[in-house]
Amino acid sequence: xxxxxxxxxxxxAGVVGLGVALEITRRFPRRRLLILDKEDGVAQHQSGHNSGxxxxxxxxxxxxxxxxxCVAGAAAMLDFCRNHDVPYKISGKVIVATKAEEVxxxxxxxxxxxxxxxxxxxxxxxxxxxxxxxxxxxxxxxVVPSTGVTDYALVCQKYAELIVANGxxxxxxxxxxxxxxxxxxxxxxTPRGAYSAALLINCAGLYSDRICRMAGDQPGAMIVPFxxxxxxxxxxxASLVRALIYPVPDPQFPFLGVHFTRxxxxxxxxxxxxxxxxxxxxxxxxDISLHDLATSVTFRGFWxxxxxxxxxxxxxxxxxxxxxxxxxxxxxxxxxxxEKDLTPGVSGVRAQALKPDxxxxxxxxxxxxxxxxxxxxxxxxxxxxxxxxxxxxxxxAITHLGLC
Ligand SMILES: Cc1cc2nc3c(=O)[nH]c(=O)nc-3n(C[C@H](O)[C@H](O)[C@H](O)COP(=O)(O)OP(=O)(O)OC[C@H]3O[C@@H](n4cnc5c(N)ncnc54)[C@H](O)[C@@H]3O)c2cc1C
Numbered sequence: 001x002x003x004x005x006x007x008x009x010x011x012x013a014g015v016v017g018l019g020v021a022l023e024i025t026r027r028f029p030r031r032r033l034l035i036l037d038k039e040d041g042v043a044q045h046q047s048g049h050n051s052g053x054x055x056x057x058x059x060x061x062x063x064x065x066x067x068x069x070c071v072a073g074a075a076a077m078l079d080f081c082r083n084h085d086v087p088y089k090i091s092g093k094v095i096v097a098t099k100a101e102e103v104x105x106x107x108x109x110x111x112x113x114x115x116x117x118x119x120x121x122x123x124x125x126x127x128x129x130x131x132x133x134x135x136x137x138x139x140x141x142x143v144v145p146s147t148g149v150t151d152y153a154l155v156c157q158k159y160a161e162l163i164v165a166n167g168x169x170x171x172x173x174x175x176x177x178x179x180x181x182x183x184x185x186x187x188x189x190t191p192r193g194a195y196s197a198a199l200l201i202n203c204a205g206l207y208s209d210r211i212c213r214m215a216g217d218q219p220g221a222m223i224v225p226f227x228x229x230x231x232x233x234x235x236x237x238a239s240l241v242r243a244l245i246y247p248v249p250d251p252q253f254p255f256l257g258v259h260f261t262r263x264x265x266x267x268x269x270x271x272x273x274x275x276x277x278x279x280x281x282x283x284x285x286x287d288i289s290l291h292d293l294a295t296s297v298t299f300r301g302f303w304x305x306x307x308x309x310x311x312x313x314x315x316x317x318x319x320x321x322x323x324x325x326x327x328x329x330x331x332x333x334x335x336x337x338x339e340k341d342l343t344p345g346v347s348g349v350r351a352q353a354l355k356p357d358x359x360x361x362x363x364x365x366x367x368x369x370x371x372x373x374x375x376x377x378x379x380x381x382x383x384x385x386x387x388x389x390x391x392x393x394x395x396x397a398i399t400h401l402g403l404c
């Protein structure tokens with residue numbers, strides 16, 4: 001007999017699990033909701049280790065979930081921050097093309113942003129760029145005025161406060177170790193006891209594919225951990241960056257490229273790169289999990305990805321170990337930056353789903369299976385979009401899981 005019964009269990013108290021939980025407590029206030037997380041607080045992984053950017057939605061394929069949920073999610077995030085006293089700033093950003101071959105991609109990005117409904121986008125030349133970012137270099141730049149910054153760890157704390165105030169139960173230090181399905185219940189085993197509910201929503205981030213397997217389902221993709229490392233600008237040189245300076249992204253990758261971010265705290269950092277981590281929660285070079293490594297190297301798609309992207313992968317590793325190489329990459333956008341201007345900063349690990357054919361899953365992926373819904377790919381801009389992801393997932397749970 002389970003120790004505690006509820007109507008709905010959510011695994012994972014990151015920004016996505018909490019976004020879903022908040023939406024459930026608002027739309028179904030009578031449902032008994034349990035949120036389980038293995039850590040001793042909310043936002044201990046991706047949601048507390050990111051760039052803090054409220055993305056505008058410029059990058060994503062028109063019509064994709066990322067595009068729709070990011071554009072609407074950014075507006076919802078700004079409203080949320082305003083209404084709940086979470087610090088935020090609409091600082092705007094510039095995307096800079098520093099090589100001739102990047103200019104057509106920058107122009108295409110501008111068109112894509114307009115297709116996604118963004119307003120105020122403007123292509124400018126090197127002269128005008130100085131009005132926005134006096135120290136940046138570019139052949140051409142794109143001004144994105146609606147981009148903002150916040151602190152997603154604070155956003156998560158506020159989500160959690162509201163969820164608990166609305167009657168939800170948040171159980172931390174409660175790791176899900178096994179999942180069983182009975183005729184009408186899903187039973188979750190944890191070291192603190194068993195919990196059961198009619199429905200379960202898997203928002204376990206870096207472990208979402210494993211939770212999916214625990215529930216007897218096939219995720220159809222494997223989560224690959226990509227570490228993103230940051231450097232901090234020393235305070236005396238933080239004035240080199242007014243707001244946010246981004247490169248033109250490489251269309252082969254779902255990552256945006258190393259950029260400069262003036263955070264909500266006013267601290268400026270450079271990063272994150274994207275290095276294959278040797279453990280799912282591998283925040284440092286020395287973090288190695290043989291189990292995680294074995295899972296990766298025995299997955300067909302891993303070698304196909306490696307075969308396709310080995311050159312880029314090595315370049316990322318090189319920059320990860322060599323500060324001069326990292327700085328050289330940054331100098332393309334900010335020629336005045338020097339090695340002594342940067343000190344090692346924090347890092348985060350992205351959960352990126354990889355298909356057996358070696359392609360990285362681009363869009364968000366939500367997969368219902370019986371009374372369980374698996375959230376299998378929610379990389380950036382999922383923090384920005386979290387309120388809208390919450391709505392989309394609750395809609396799916398109503399239609400496919402019978403949530404009522
Ligand atoms: C370096 C970096 C920079 C980024 N920058 C941005 C940005 O600027 N803007 C933006 O919008 N997005 C950004 N993102 C993306 C964004 O942070 C993530 O998409 C988002 O946080 C994902 O949230 P999540 O809830 O799915 O995952 P997580 O925050 O990782 O939460 C998953 C939770 O599941 C828990 N869990 C896992 N396994 C179990 C288990 N067995 N039992 C119980 N609990 C479990 C974990 O403890 C964790 O708390 C960035 C991400 C990274 C890593």
